[in-house]
Amino acid sequence: MTTASLHIFVPTAIRGLMARLGPRLDAAAGRPVTQIIDLNPRIPERIAAGEAFDIGLTNPEYVPALIASRHVDATTHRPFGRVPLAVGCRAGAKAEPLRHAPAIADLFRRADSIAYTGAGTSGRIFLDAVARLGLSDTLRPKSRPMGGGEPVASVVAGDTELAVAPLSTILSTPGLAPAAVFPGDFATDIDMSIFLNSAAGPGAASVISVLTASALDDELAAAGVTRFDFD
Incomplete structure (x- = not known):
């Protein structure tokens, strides 16, 4: 070799x-x-x-x-x-992730804090999706831009309620579960x-x-x- x-x-x-x-x-x-x-x-x-x-x-x-x-x-x-854009939460009782934009919008409205990768492709797509959902002003005070890998870590640690990340990242992170997966027709893949x-x-x-x-x-x-x- x-x-x-x-x-x-x-x-x-x-x-x-x-x-x-x-x-x-x-x-x-x-x-x-x-x-x-x-x-x-x-x-x-x-x-x-x-x-x-x-x-x-x-x-x-x-x-x-x-x-x-x-x-x-x-x-x-x-x-x-x-890879679909997804929303991760701390793993608990197993539940099917939300897969419809209105339900995901409601999830974001109820959340206390939402982490995303500020300089990543997923972060750019998340902000665009939030704008199309009409939630930019509502979510701005509770959205937290972070570095690569930090959003999921912050949710696992209990510091943030939700992490927006590629589904592949959420599935590979111990202690995390997908709370929602954006539908393919929402242009967030x-x-x-x-x-x-x-x-x-x-x-x-x-x-x-x-x-x-x-x-x-x-x-x-x-x-x-x-x-x-x-x-």
Whole structure:
């Protein structure tokens, strides 16, 4: 096995899933695969700034600029997965999460505090959804922007009542349960695509093959991630 590791940018939203897949990625690459965790909007910034990487995952809208700047091989860009925006609460009595926008609006109105990732894709989508629900003024005093991974941690610790985060994050956080999942027709899903550096090292293409194979679909679905196609 080649000992020099490959480097893959991984969005915070799927860090739990990717940690579980780590040994399979190492085996596919024939070398260690180092996962670099960051918020979706930060990943293209780091790539554009010249940070070394072999494989990247982030929101697809950021990728055309990286292709144009020759940081990304256009022929390798493909869909990875779609994650619904969700609302997490401390785990308790098992209940089906709310899945309709009016019911989610009522949940927000009743909440004492709501945490979200201020600089993340999920935070931007949350604020847009709140505006479309007509709740911006109502929720502003009790909404708490935080750093990556902090909203769910604050709910588990009992410091905040609700956390708005990707469903994959909520499902992978011990002590947390989904109180609500935004419906797909509310334009709040978070898409992620995958690609290679134009100078990716040996084994990187094999890692992409594993991550995009249909054999992984059921495992992704259980983690809150579904497949999608580019429009």
